[in-house]
Amino acid sequence: MPDATGLELLAGELSDAEPESVLGTLHFRGQATILADPRHIRAILQRLREQGYQHLMSVHGVDYFPEEPRLGVVYELLDRVRRDRLRVKLRLHTSAPHVASVTPDWPTANHQEREVYDMFGVEFDGHPDLRRILMPEDYEGHPQRRDFPIGGEPVLFTKDAPIGSDYTP
Amino acid sequence: MSQLDAPRTQSAYRQQEESIELSHLPGPEGDAPDQELLTLNMGPHHPATHGVLRLLVTLEGEVVRDLKPIIGYVHTGIEKTAEDKPYWKVIPVVERMDYLAYFTNAMAFCGATETLLDIEVPKRAQYLRVIHMELNRIVSHLVWLGTSALDVGAMSMLWYSFREKETILDLFEYSTGQRMHTRYFQVGGVIEDIPAGWTDKVLEFCKIMPGRVDQYGALLNKNEILLQRLRNVCALDEQTLVELGVTGPLLRAAGNPWDLRKAMPYSSYEDFDFQVPIGVNGDNYDRFAVRMQEMKESVKIIEQAVAMLPEGPTMVDDRKIALPPRHELATSMEALIHHFKLVTEGFRVPPGEVYFPVEGPRGEYGCFVRSDGSSKPARVHMRDPSFVNLQATAAMVKDSYIADLIATLAMMDPVLGGIDR
Numbered sequence: 001m002p003d004a005t006g007l008e009l010l011a012g013e014l015s016d017a018e019p020e021s022v023l024g025t026l027h028f029r030g031q032a033t034i035l036a037d038p039r040h041i042r043a044i045l046q047r048l049r050e051q052g053y054q055h056l057m058s059v060h061g062v063d064y065f066p067e068e069p070r071l072g073v074v075y076e077l078l079d080r081v082r083r084d085r086l087r088v089k090l091r092l093h094t095s096a097p098h099v100a101s102v103t104p105d106w107p108t109a110n111h112q113e114r115e116v117y118d119m120f121g122v123e124f125d126g127h128p129d130l131r132r133i134l135m136p137e138d139y140e141g142h143p144q145r146r147d148f149p150i151g152g153e154p155v156l157f158t159k160d161a162p163i164g165s166d167y168t169p
Numbered sequence: 170m171s172q173l174d175a176p177r178t179q180s181a182y183r184q185q186e187e188s189i190e191l192s193h194l195p196g197p198e199g200d201a202p203d204q205e206l207l208t209l210n211m212g213p214h215h216p217a218t219h220g221v222l223r224l225l226v227t228l229e230g231e232v233v234r235d236l237k238p239i240i241g242y243v244h245t246g247i248e249k250t251a252e253d254k255p256y257w258k259v260i261p262v263v264e265r266m267d268y269l270a271y272f273t274n275a276m277a278f279c280g281a282t283e284t285l286l287d288i289e290v291p292k293r294a295q296y297l298r299v300i301h302m303e304l305n306r307i308v309s310h311l312v313w314l315g316t317s318a319l320d321v322g323a324m325s326m327l328w329y330s331f332r333e334k335e336t337i338l339d340l341f342e343y344s345t346g347q348r349m350h351t352r353y354f355q356v357g358g359v360i361e362d363i364p365a366g367w368t369d370k371v372l373e374f375c376k377i378m379p380g381r382v383d384q385y386g387a388l389l390n391k392n393e394i395l396l397q398r399l400r401n402v403c404a405l406d407e408q409t410l411v412e413l414g415v416t417g418p419l420l421r422a423a424g425n426p427w428d429l430r431k432a433m434p435y436s437s438y439e440d441f442d443f444q445v446p447i448g449v450n451g452d453n454y455d456r457f458a459v460r461m462q463e464m465k466e467s468v469k470i471i472e473q474a475v476a477m478l479p480e481g482p483t484m485v486d487d488r489k490i491a492l493p494p495r496h497e498l499a500t501s502m503e504a505l506i507h508h509f510k511l512v513t514e515g516f517r518v519p520p521g522e523v524y525f526p527v528e529g530p531r532g533e534y535g536c537f538v539r540s541d542g543s544s545k546p547a548r549v550h551m552r553d554p555s556f557v558n559l560q561a562t563a564a565m566v567k568d569s570y571i572a573d574l575i576a577t578l579a580m581m582d583p584v585l586g587g588i589d590r
Contacts, residue, residue, distance in 0.1 A: 028521045030284075031524065076552070080432070107412050108414025108560065111560050143249055
């Protein structure tokens with residue numbers, strides 16, 4: 001992890017190269033986070049890749065309910081030469097949860113962005129195949145959102161249904 | 170290996186067979202068209218998928234032209250469930266994600282929570298964790314070895330590898346009380362010290378295991394059928410694997426020595442002397458060989474950890490996190506209060522976000538935990554290596570035979586519980 005000073009330097013370099021792309025930094029428990037502007041995410045990740053963070057290890061979503069902007073997308077970067085990790089995070093409003101897909105640059109993000117879309121409803125523009133991945137294709141809602149209730153799933157009890165009926169509710 | 174590389178004389182039958190020029194055989198109505206594509210649905214209930222994995226395969230004749238994995242059949246919402254439980258109750262559900270790497274999953278989650286709490290786990294607990302994680306790695310590789318040998322036609326291998334797997338599960342039962350999904354790792358250490366005599370049994374096992382790995386090797390490495398199905402089959406270069414985010418033995422088989430235990434040690438892995446086996450070609454045989462060697466290296470780590478096992482506590486002494494000792498409950502009011510609060514509400518964790526990666530049997534297991542300051546995590550995400558590695562299937566099997574798809578899937582070792590979570 002870059003130390004607190006290194007993180008500030010890195011964030012400074014990024015905002016010089018891409019104006020208004022860095023919204024803030026956070027150094028917590030020895031782990032460095034850059035809070036990025038969603039509009040510049042591809043450019044930021046490309047810049048960081050040139051800095052040595054060549055591996056995107058994980059993409060995952062977070063729901064900050066009830067804070068706004070509610071949805072978060074987290075990118076975990078790894079530099080295998082300096083053995084260094086960096087987290088890039090962006091926040092999106094639920095009213096327009098759109099962000100550019102990084103799959104064209106990082107093929108590993110393909111399934112992971114699909115999972116974030118499935119679970120949180122974040123739409124990745126430019127993703128080659130943005131479909132649900134874990135939930136059924138006709139599923140409604142995004143179950144990992146914090147306001148989605150646990151146990152809210154309707155269950156169809158078929159025990160007493162007459163034999164031969166097609167169990168439609 | 171040299172006798173295998175020597176040119177072999179072909180039998181008369183094989184010579185006759187190979188002399189037939191199939192391309193000149195006319196089809197039923199003139200020359201058979203060779204451009205017709207067939208979409209085949211494999212799974213979700215196919216034994217060779219190691220779980221409920223569905224593959225949509227586009228075939229041209231016997232050759233795979235495209236492949237789309239369809240997953241989610243065992244999605245149980247573990248990450249959602251975890252948000253509704255106190256931290257200590259999350260451990261058992263997290264263990265059930267990748268059900269062959271339960272100690273690794275628990276380590277990733279406990280490590281993340283410990284980072285949030287900013288606590289240092291006692292050395293003895295760290296060593297006990299290492300011993301259990303490495304035994305777990307051997308279990309996982311043994312299950313992989315048995316089932317994937319079955320997939321490529323070697324049936325007896327399963328019984329031999331499960332014999333050793335049972336031995337390890339007995340060791341787990343002895344030390345933790347459970348054979349699988351043990352909930353042995355706790356936030357702040359391990360739940361209990363190991364029983365007397367356990368280390369002797371572990372060392373006994375460590376003594377026989379390298380020989381057993383050699384036996385498996387003798388059984389498989391000289392098997393002509395197995396070698397033909399693995400050697401130079403479905404190789405993928407290091408660069409593509411890296412771009413697809415593949416980690417673990419699959420990446421090491423292509424020659425990239427990335428292993429988090431060496432590169433970014435956690436839980437005292439820097440204390441142990443072990444090697445990281447890597448492959449050369451990145452084909453199925455290398456994937457097989459790397460895992461075989463990893464089992465031996467794990468044995469080396471376990472032997473060292475047992476030999477150097479320090480004395481001391483197995484749990485942090487922070488009473489706001491660790492349960493009080495059982496005998497204090499009858500005599501100490503404060504112990505009783507803390508026990509009650511820890512069991513009912515659980516401990517509270519300072520707000521923040523951390524990502525804690527560990528090296529499991531299949532690659533990088535990274536647990537992302539967000540705390541909002543309450544006693545329940547606000548978000549738990551497991552970066553499961555099977556889920557990410559699965560994306561490489563299409564790249565590996567493209568333009569090879571459908572039979573090689575089965576062998577490749579076996580050598581990839583996906584665990585569907587981890588993929589679907």
